Every structure is written in structure tokens, then in C-alpha cells.
């Protein structure tokens with residue numbers, strides 16, 4: 001089978017080669033990958049995260065496909081099922097797993113980091129990690145569930161966003177931003193997208209505003225209340241701005257550091273606003289299955305689709321300043 005492989009970290013080292021097709025072990029299903037999403041984590045796997053294995057390595061933390069073959073003991077899926085893949089290996093038995101936080105499993109890891117990922121024609125996956133897709137779910141949506149959608153879904157839930165509150169999403173046209181808007185709207189929040197791009201009304205944004213003067217605009221829109229919930233996946237560059245968007249009892253969630261990870265932070269604002277700072281990563285298996293069961297009701301904007309052979313270009317395009325939407329790898 002063909003796979004996008006690197007023997008040494010570095011985008012320039014990516015190449016498509018023939019590798020051995022995996023055989024599903026007991027409890028596993030062999031997935032013929034149809035589509036994979038390109039995310040900052042893949043860029044980090046390919047370029048930065050130490051200790052990646054196995055080597056040579058196949059990245060790809062987000063993918064969906066069709067069950068091609070099942071191993072012994074597999075009962076939850078069968079050949080031909082269309083599935084999305086929960087990308088965390090988990091043991092199901094540690095305290096985190098027992099409390100429904102498989103993404104924090106003490107013996108777990110992300111597919112594509114400590115195992116081969118989905119930038120490949122086939123991947124063998126444990127049946128517990130598979131969610132069947134509703135009829136009509138596009139591959140673009142299916143391959144956006146594991147990282148882009150789930151990360152945003154969990155962060156919005158963790159932020160305790162309620163009907164009638166105001167949510168602000170920074171980087172709103174990005175991978176997670178598009179979904180954060182849709183989930184906030186679904187709850188019944190007033191949603192403000194911060195983006196250089198055109199209106200994001202199609203994803204549920206009530207207002208789309210540029211970062212410049214965003215604080216003043218939010219002040220006007222909310223009649224001085226400011227935001228109840230802010231999602232900032234951009235990191236360093238807009239950290240202070242995003243904190244200033246928060247109103248009393250506000251919550252600021254972060255799960256990304258696209259512009260860097262080091263910030264200076266005046267904590268007097270934190271306590272005087274009675275604010276909560278939320279770190280969030282991935283989402284639980286239950287949330288993933290919940291998302292898969294209603295995936296048809298969501299939209300995704302795809303900016304560019306690449307073939308596996310164009311993987312190197314796909315990684316590079318992730319940081320293109322003009323990017324407006326997702327980058328996907330069309331594989332099957």
C-alpha cells in the first residue's frame with residue numbers, strides 16, 4: 001500500500017512509498033482511508049515532536065474511511081461500514097478512562113504520534129475507536145470529526161457555555177474555529193467570530209469582526225458586558241487581547257499555540273473578573289460518538305484538497321497566510 005512516510009523529521013523528507021499493508025489483529029478493523037485532515041499536530045509530528053515512533057513514520061492524526069476487513073472478535077462494525085476514527089489509544093481501565101476522559105488515559109497516546117497515522121491507504125484500528133457515520137455524511141466532515149470538530153466540541157462543553165451567553169471565537173475560519181462557532185450557535189449563544197476573512201455567518205456567526213479593535217466592537221455588541229466565553233487557539237500573539245474580551249465570570253479556553261506559547265499575564269485581571277482559564281485537549285470517546293451521530297448537521301469549509309503524493313505541499317500550505325478553510329488529503 002502507499003503511504004506518506006518520513007525517515008527523518010522535516011517536511012522536506014516526506015515521500016510516498018510502498019509499505020506493508022497492515023493486517024487487523026484481534027479486536028481491530030482494517031480501514032481503507034478515504035480522507036484525512038491536515039492539522040497543526042501533524043506539522044508538529046513531522047517537524048518537531050521528539051520521540052516519534054515507529055520510524056520510518058506515517059503521520060496523520062485525523063482520518064475517516066471504510067471498513068475493509070475485520071479481525072477476530074470484532075462485533076461493532078462490519079465490512080463496508082463508513083467510519084470515523086477516534087484517534088486516542090486508551091486502555092479503558094485507568095482512572096481517567098473510567099471517568100470518561102480517554103484523551104487523558106494514563107497509558108494512552110495519539111495515533112500518528114506513537115503509532116502510524118492516517119496519511120496512508122490503510123490503517124488497522126481497534127473497534128472501540130470507530131464511530132459509524134450517518135448516511136450522507138461527507139468525507140470532508142467525517143475526516144474533520146477526530147481533531148478539528150472534537151477539540152472544539154470538548155472546549156465549548158468544558159467552558160459551560162449556556163443559551164443566551166456570548167461566545168467569541170478567535171481564528172474563526174480555521175480548523176477548530178469553524179466548528180466552535182457551530183457548536184456555540186447550537187447551544188443558543190450569541191456568537192462573535194474574530195477573523196480577517198469574510199463573514200462567517202454560514203457557520204453560525206452573528207457577527208464577524210477583525211482582530212483590530214475587536215475589544216471595542218465586542219463592548220458595543222454586548223452593551224458593555226463583554227464575552228462570557230472566549231476560545232483562543234492562536235496562542236501568544238493574541239493572548240492579552242483575548243483575555244480583555246472577557247466579561248465578569250468569563251471563561252477563556254485554549255488548546256492551541258499557532259502563534260507561540262509564551263505569554264505575559266497580569267493575574268489581577270483574572271481574579272477581579274472572577275475569570276476561569278481553561279486548558280483543553282481533544283475530547284472524550286462519548287463526545288466523539290455524539291458528534292458522529294449528528295455529523296450531518298455540520299458544515300466545513302475546505303480550502304484545498306491534495307493527493308497523498310502532494311503531502312509535502314499540503315503540510316506547507318497549513319501555514320499559508322491566505323488560507324481560508326481546511327486542508328485535506330484525499331486518499332481513497
Ligand SMILES: [Zn+2]
Nearest residue numbers: 091094097105
Ligand atoms: Zn486509561
